[in-house]
Amino acid sequence: xxxxxxxxxxxxxxGEHEVLAGVDFAAEAGTVSVLLGPSGSGKxxxxxxxxxxxTPDAGxxxxxxxxxxxxxxxxxxxAYRRAVKALRARSGMVFQSHHLFPHKTVxxxxxxxxxxxxxxxxxxxxxxxxxxxxxxxxxxxEDSYPSQLxxxxxxxxxxxxxxxxxxEVLLLDEPTSALDPExxxxxxxxIRDLAAERWxxxxxxxxxxxxxxxxxxxxFLDGGVVAERGGAEVLTEPREERTRRFLSRVLDAx
Amino acid sequence: xxxxxxxxxxxxxxxxxxxxxxxxxxxDAAPRVVRVGxxxxxxxxxxxxxxxxxxxxxxxxxxxxxxxxxxxxxxFVEAPFDSLFPALDSKRIDVIANQVTVNPERExxxxxxxxxxxxxxVIVTSKDTDDITSLADLKGRTTAQTASSNWAQVAQDxxxxxxxxxxxxxxxxxxxxxxxxxxxxxxxxxxxxxxTSGTDxxxxxxxxxxxxxxxxxxxRKSDPELQQQADDALATLAEDGTLAKISEKYFGxxxxxxxxxxxxxxxxxxxxxxxxxxxxxxxxxxxxxLKGTIPxxxxxxxxxxxxxxxxxxxxxxxxxxxxxxxRVYISIIRGTPLLVQLFIVFYGLPEIxxxxxxxxxxxxxxxxxxGGYAAEVVRASILSVPRGQYEAATVIGMDYWxxxxxxxxxxxxRIAVPPLSNTLLSLIKDTSLASLVLVPExxxxxxxxxxxxxxxxxxxxxxxxxxxVVCYLVTLAQGPLERRLGRYAT
Numbered sequence: 001x002x003x004x005x006x007x008x009x010x011x012x013x014x015g016e017h018e019v020l021a022g023v024d025f026a027a028e029a030g031t032v033s034v035l036l037g038p039s040g041s042g043k044x045x046x047x048x049x050x051x052x053x054x055t056p057d058a059g060x061x062x063x064x065x066x067x068x069x070x071x072x073x074x075x076x077x078x079a080y081r082r083a084v085k086a087l088r089a090r091s092g093m094v095f096q097s098h099h100l101f102p103h104k105t106v107x108x109x110x111x112x113x114x115x116x117x118x119x120x121x122x123x124x125x126x127x128x129x130x131x132x133x134x135x136x137x138x139x140x141x142e143d144s145y146p147s148q149l150x151x152x153x154x155x156x157x158x159x160x161x162x163x164x165x166x167x168e169v170l171l172l173d174e175p176t177s178a179l180d181p182e183x184x185x186x187x188x189x190x191i192r193d194l195a196a197e198r199w200x201x202x203x204x205x206x207x208x209x210x211x212x213x214x215x216x217x218x219x220f221l222d223g224g225v226v227a228e229r230g231g232a233e234v235l236t237e238p239r240e241e242r243t244r245r246f247l248s249r250v251l252d253a254x
Numbered sequence: 255x256x257x258x259x260x261x262x263x264x265x266x267x268x269x270x271x272x273x274x275x276x277x278x279x280x281x282d283a284a285p286r287v288v289r290v291g292x293x294x295x296x297x298x299x300x301x302x303x304x305x306x307x308x309x310x311x312x313x314x315x316x317x318x319x320x321x322x323x324x325x326x327x328x329x330f331v332e333a334p335f336d337s338l339f340p341a342l343d344s345k346r347i348d349v350i351a352n353q354v355t356v357n358p359e360r361e362x363x364x365x366x367x368x369x370x371x372x373x374x375x376v377i378v379t380s381k382d383t384d385d386i387t388s389l390a391d392l393k394g395r396t397t398a399q400t401a402s403s404n405w406a407q408v409a410q411d412x413x414x415x416x417x418x419x420x421x422x423x424x425x426x427x428x429x430x431x432x433x434x435x436x437x438x439x440x441x442x443x444x445x446x447x448x449x450t451s452g453t454d455x456x457x458x459x460x461x462x463x464x465x466x467x468x469x470x471x472x473x474r475k476s477d478p479e480l481q482q483q484a485d486d487a488l489a490t491l492a493e494d495g496t497l498a499k500i501s502e503k504y505f506g507x508x509x510x511x512x513x514x515x516x517x518x519x520x521x522x523x524x525x526x527x528x529x530x531x532x533x534x535x536x537x538x539x540x541x542x543x544l545k546g547t548i549p550x551x552x553x554x555x556x557x558x559x560x561x562x563x564x565x566x567x568x569x570x571x572x573x574x575x576x577x578x579x580x581r582v583y584i585s586i587i588r589g590t591p592l593l594v595q596l597f598i599v600f601y602g603l604p605e606i607x608x609x610x611x612x613x614x615x616x617x618x619x620x621x622x623x624x625g626g627y628a629a630e631v632v633r634a635s636i637l638s639v640p641r642g643q644y645e646a647a648t649v650i651g652m653d654y655w656x657x658x659x660x661x662x663x664x665x666x667x668r669i670a671v672p673p674l675s676n677t678l679l680s681l682i683k684d685t686s687l688a689s690l691v692l693v694p695e696x697x698x699x700x701x702x703x704x705x706x707x708x709x710x711x712x713x714x715x716x717x718x719x720x721x722x723v724v725c726y727l728v729t730l731a732q733g734p735l736e737r738r739l740g741r742y743a744t
Contacts, residue, residue, distance in 0.1 A: 051649055053645055053648065053649065085651065088648070088649060088651055089651055091649075092649070093645075093646075093649040095642060095645070095646065097642065099640075099642035099643060099645060099646035100646070101643065101646065101647075101661055102665065102742055102743065103664050103665055103668070103742050104742075105742075112650060112660065112661075113650035113651060113652075116652070116656065116660060117650055117651040117652055117656070118651070145741075145742040145743075146742075147742060147743055161650070162649075165650060165651070
């Protein structure tokens with residue numbers, strides 16, 4: 001059991017439309033996995049299944065010692081809720097459009113999870129939060145409200161908020177897609193630092209060049225299945241025709 | 255939105271509905287508390303003294319004398335005449351002392367003491383009317399009467415159309431304004447009005463029949479013991495001349511014997527100038543505002559908001575039954591008049607054993623009303639919080655209630671403040687209806703003085719001014735509150 005993350009046979013349909021048709025992957029601790037693929041390929045659904053923002057129809061998700069088999073979930077509702085809670089507790093999530101709490105300060109956003117949910121000592125959590133803010137380059141902005149920050153700063157707070165929970169895995173859902181081009185770099189730099197610090201990351205992104213630099217594992221999704229997988233070389237020397245087509249489209253656009 | 259636990263919500267709603275506990279039972283220990291219902295706005299029988307502001311009048315004095323004789327602890331409860339009988343039925347009061355005329359319909363429903371007033375009816379018209387001098391002339395004409403008074407029946411029997419008014423004074427205003435042709439009423443009340451108002455706009459145009467009418471105390475059929483005690487006391491008071499003395503004081507004649515009312519000479523019950531009246535009423539009205547209107551408003555608004563949040567969450571719930579219950583509740587509240595809701599809670603519920611005191615009853619009815627209106631405001635505000643906020647709360651591990659309390663509701667509050675301030679302003683004004691369920695508040699004080707003095711315009715204008723000032727202060731507070739709640743938005 002050397003893999004920290006295990007995803008097996010993930011299936012999900014929205015009505016008639018099958019979004020995931022059996023997705024498998026595994027990731028070791030301290031590695032960066034990049035999910036990419038055309039829109040509608042199911043990559044975001046895979047990510048959202050890993051913390052049960054979507055409930056898969058079948059398949060298994062395991063992070064560390066918490067796992068949930070959606071094909072045969074616990075019959076007892078309370079047991080199911082416990083399993084979901086345990087799974088969620090092992091990951092942090094960074095959203096495409098940050099979803100910071102607008103009515104809380106930057107520091108308040110970082111403390112909400114540790115203090116309210118995890119019940120940690122406020123003083124200790126505050127010190128840890130300040131450290132995280134410094135790490136993402138936002139020391140001194142503790143008392144600002146999200147609306148007073150730029151898009152890049154907001155997303156960096158979003159990353160710090162996810163890290164404040166001390167998760168085993170960080171899930172990033174297109175963290176730079178909603179940003180103005182000139183703000184993308186500062187966010188990618190922060191993620192690069194996390195990769196260098198051996199955080200376990202699962203990233204959905206269209207930033208191919210960035211992915212090439214940081215990915216230990218690349219999963220190319222198409223039509224709800226993993227069409228091609230491998231190391232970063234998938235992005236430079238793809239074997240599959242559809243991977244090639246997708247990459248040239250994305251790179252041309254970039 | 256994630257599903258949530260229905261039982262917790264249900265417990266919350268039930269808890270809120272139980273906030274007002276049922277009234278305590280009567281105490282059997284002597285002396286017996288006898289609650290006496292009376293208008294307080296019908297001089298010279300039951301009204302407030304212009305100097306002391308104490309309840310006084312012929313009926314009040316008679317009742318106090320009876321209480322002393324019978325060994326009762328007499329407590330007066332003031333309510334509009336039309337509320338007195340429902341109040342007696344629902345055991346809010348034990349006896350009515352308010353010049354209740356004995357007639358067969360009433361005798362079928364209530365017990366009456368021996369009469370303590372004999373009066374005769376007169377017809378009042380404007381000074382220029384000369385074609386109405388007897389009951390026969392009322393056929394096809396319009397009269398202004400109190401809904402449940404005996405005189406309304408007399409006018410109707412004479413073939414008159416009846417326009418209902420709350421008490422005698424407003425009826426005279428209608429008469430002066432030419433909106434009705436006549437009023438049939440007790441000659442004593444009319445003489446008092448003429449003396450007090452000093453008006454020459456209306457006159458006594460003739461007698462309403464030759465009958466002498468008898469006024470007596472009304473009791474519940476189930477309370478013959480009380481009636482017997484009252485009769486014994488009345489007999490003693492008649493014998494020792496107490497009744498005659500009280501009558502002389504007010505009427506210069508003994509109306510407690512038959513035909514006595516023919517010699518009545520009434521002095522003005524109030525002779526102050528308009529500025530004096532306003533000056534004397536300013537404090538009682540302020541007291542009504544501080545002790546009635548404002549506490550009622552605050553309590554009803556807070557409980558109402560809690561109900562609104564519960565109803566809004568039920569409407570948004572994935573559990574169909576909760577949604578349906580909330581829909582029905584909101585529909586009933588918004589589809590029925592507040593006045594009717596108040597009467598159902600106060601006069602209706604006692605029939606099924608839910609017996610609330612005036613304040614709790616008024617607060618319950620007003621909060622349910624606020625809850626029904628505010629529920630949709632709260633629901634819309636919750637819906638306006640982006641879905642991403644729920645997801646962000648979920649992924650940091652919050653459960654439904656945590657994310658509602660810490661993330662969603664604080665943001666919804668900011669959006670809800672402007673429309674909710676409308677609800678609050680309406681509520682402040684709606685509390686004026688509470689006087690109808692025996693809660694003394696601002697407008698009631700205005701009515702009490704207006705009845706004595708006939709100064710309707712200045713007194714009601716002053717009441718309006720009080721309401722306006724309170725509402726204005728609320729709107730002044732709204733700006734800073736919105737800025738504070740919106741400090742995070744640029």
